[in-house]
Amino acid sequence: MAAGKSKQKKMNVRVDFTPMVDMMMLLITFFMLCTSLAKPQTMELSMPSNDKNIQDQDKTVTKESYTITIYCTADNQIYYVAGMVKPEDPKCLKKTTWGAKGIRSVIINHTTEDGTQPTIDVMKAKIELDKKHENPDPKQKMPDSIYNQQLAQIKAGNINGRHINTLTVIIKATDDASYKNLVDALDEMNICSIGKYVIDKINDNDLKLLKENNVKL
Amino acid sequence: MAKIKIKKADVWIDMTPMSDVMVLLLTFFMLTSTFVKQEPVKVQTPGSVSEIKVPENNVLNVLVGNDGKIFMSMDKTTDTQAALASVTDQFGITLTPAQEKAFLDDPMWGVPMQKLQAYLSLDKNTRPQELKNFGIPTDSVKGKTGDAAMSEFQLWVKAAKEANPDAKIAIKADEKTPYKTVKKIMSELQDMNENRYYLITQYKKAED
Numbered sequence: 166m167a168a169g170k171s172k173q174k175k176m177n178v179r180v181d182f183t184p185m186v187d188m189m190m191l192l193i194t195f196f197m198l199c200t201s202l203a204k205p206q207t208m209e210l211s212m213p214s215n216d217k218n219i220q221d222q223d224k225t226v227t228k229e230s231y232t233i234t235i236y237c238t239a240d241n242q243i244y245y246v247a248g249m250v251k252p253e254d255p256k257c258l259k260k261t262t263w264g265a266k267g268i269r270s271v272i273i274n275h276t277t278e279d280g281t282q283p284t285i286d287v288m289k290a291k292i293e294l295d296k297k298h299e300n301p302d303p304k305q306k307m308p309d310s311i312y313n314q315q316l317a318q319i320k321a322g323n324i325n326g327r328h329i330n331t332l333t334v335i336i337k338a339t340d341d342a343s344y345k346n347l348v349d350a351l352d353e354m355n356i357c358s359i360g361k362y363v364i365d366k367i368n369d370n371d372l373k374l375l376k377e378n379n380v381k382l
Numbered sequence: 383m384a385k386i387k388i389k390k391a392d393v394w395i396d397m398t399p400m401s402d403v404m405v406l407l408l409t410f411f412m413l414t415s416t417f418v419k420q421e422p423v424k425v426q427t428p429g430s431v432s433e434i435k436v437p438e439n440n441v442l443n444v445l446v447g448n449d450g451k452i453f454m455s456m457d458k459t460t461d462t463q464a465a466l467a468s469v470t471d472q473f474g475i476t477l478t479p480a481q482e483k484a485f486l487d488d489p490m491w492g493v494p495m496q497k498l499q500a501y502l503s504l505d506k507n508t509r510p511q512e513l514k515n516f517g518i519p520t521d522s523v524k525g526k527t528g529d530a531a532m533s534e535f536q537l538w539v540k541a542a543k544e545a546n547p548d549a550k551i552a553i554k555a556d557e558k559t560p561y562k563t564v565k566k567i568m569s570e571l572q573d574m575n576e577n578r579y580y581l582i583t584q585y586k587k588a589e590d
Contacts, residue, residue, distance in 0.1 A: 182397030189404030193411060200415035207552060207580040208432045212572055237561070338561040344446075345428040345557035347564065348583060352430045366565070 208351060213363060227333045227361075230278040235268065235334060235350055236371070239341035239381045243268055243350075247275060252370045255377040263349055272357045275332060283322070283331045287358045290324040291316065320360030334362040337371060339382040419455070420489040422513045423447035428557035429586030436582060440548040442539070445490060446555035450563035451517030453492035454538055456549065462486060464545035469537055475499060484509070492518050495534060520566050536570050543576075551579035 229248045236244040236258075244260050245268065251257050261267040273284045294315055298307045322331040336350045347364070354362045367375075375382060425445060438457075445453040456462045466485055470477055473495045477485070481502035485491060488509065493501045493516045504512060520535045532540070542549055551571065555564055571579065 179394070182401045186397050186401050186404055189401060189408055193404065193408050196408065196411040196415060199418060200411065201418045202415050203584070204416065205427060205436055205554075205582045206430060206432050206585045207434050207436045207582050208430055209434060210579055210581055212568060212577045214572065214575060214577055338565070340560060340562035340565070342561040343557060344555045344559040344561060344564050347561060348428040348430055348557070348581060351581075352432070355431055364568075366569075 208348070208355075210351070228278065228330065231283070231330055232333045232335065233272060233275060235336050236375065236380075237336070237338040237342040237346040237350055238375070239339060241343070241346060242380070243346070244375070244378075244380060245271060246374075250370055250374060252373040252377070255374060258374055258378050258380075268350075269353055269357060272332065272334065272353065272359065277330070281329065283329055284357050284359070286324060286329055287319055287322070287331060290319045291358045294319060317360075320358055322360070331360055334359050336362060336364045337367050338364075339367060339375075341382060420510070421445060422453050422490055422492060422510065423451060425554055425556045426558075427554060427582055427584050430583035431586060432583060433585065436552060436580065437550055440546055440550060442542045442549045442551050443490075444551060444553045444567070446553065446559055446563060446567065447517070448556035448558040450559065451492065452520065452535060452567070453490040453513075454518065454542070455490040456542055456546070458546065459486055461542065461545040461549070462491075465538065465541040468541040468544060469495070470498075472537060477502065488513070492516050494519050520570060532574075533570060535567070536574055539571065539576065540574065551576060552582055553579055554582040
């Protein structure tokens with residue numbers, strides 16, 4: 166009898182957690198359905214001003230061989246012109262592909278008239294900087310503000326106290342190119358550490374060149 | 383007799399560890415996730431290697447669907463209210479308090495001004511369905527010329543900027559949006575000297 170009594174007491178101490186689990190399940194389902202885990206990323210973009218009254222001194226002048234023009238056209242196609250766009254010479258337009266083997270290698274391996282490969286130099290300097298920035302030792306780690314400052318310097322062509330001319334990339338997209346193409350092109354600028362790039366409208370010369378090459382706009 | 387009692391005790395399953403795990407999961411979800419905003423159109427953002435996060439405050443969101451429909455939202459209700467007041471003023475529209483409340487309740491706005499009043503008088507449950515068919519027009523307002531001929535989109539941006547001068551423009555467009563639409567938006571922003579903005583993307587690793 167005495168043993169039975171103590172057994173009953175033991176049973177009473179136990180709290181039933183099943184309703185709590187039920188509630189938790191409900192809450193978790195709610196959170197899983199109503200929230201998103203991934204925080205979206207952004208790209209910062211600065212466009213040139215539409216102001217027509219820009220003085221000549223505010224314009225940047227680049228050497229011909231330091232320019233690449235990229236055309237994003239319909240059906241995810243991509244073309245480029247190294248140097249000046251010459252509508253009278255349809256062969257200056259070359260076709261390439263998206264991604265590392267296509268446009269990226271074009272930008273990286275572009276050799277200028279001075280025999281330099283500015284993108285390679287800039288990317289090398291950036292890798293060096295990244296190493297300093299991502300130093301595993303927290304004490305030697307470079308603060309973000311200094312990192313961004315130096316990165317801007319490198320992108321402008323000031324590497325280790327030396328100044329080199331960097332590439333200028335002009336991105337042009339036709340009406341039927343998708344927004345993804347534009348973002349991908351901007352992405353390549355980021356990957357290749359191109360400091361000077363601009364999104365420009367297609368003009369008559371470009372149209373003529375693309376048409377002569379039978380490019381679907 | 384004793385045998386039966388032991389069996390009864392065995393049926394009981396201890397739920398404590400399970401509830402422990404549940405609490406952990408719940409806390410994880412609560413801390414790491416953000417609430418999904420109701421968007422009138424589904425938008426799949428393109429991937430990019432950029433690792434900059436979207437600013438959390440003072441953002442003017444511009445949502446562009448793949449058919450080119452534009453919707454907007456601001457993170458602070460007071461800013462939305464001020465922008466709404468300014469734009470309705472310019473169009474000579476007066477909203478009833480109920481209509482204004484309906485406007486502020488919506489997660490995003492994007493109805494042409496002419497149809498705004500009729501839209502806001504609709505029932506709360508039919509509005510999200512209706513909103514899908516609209517979108518802020520980007521062509522200039524009829525009957526005006528020169529600088530006054532701003533599109534409704536530009537008027538909204540201007541009003542939003544006046545309501546909150548720190549507001550940054552974040553464009554969230556679908557990856558299949560034709561460049562034509564994006565170009566139109568960009569050039570309209572350029573015309574108003576809004577030259578810096580964010581493009582919302584998804585993180586993607588750069589393939590080697």
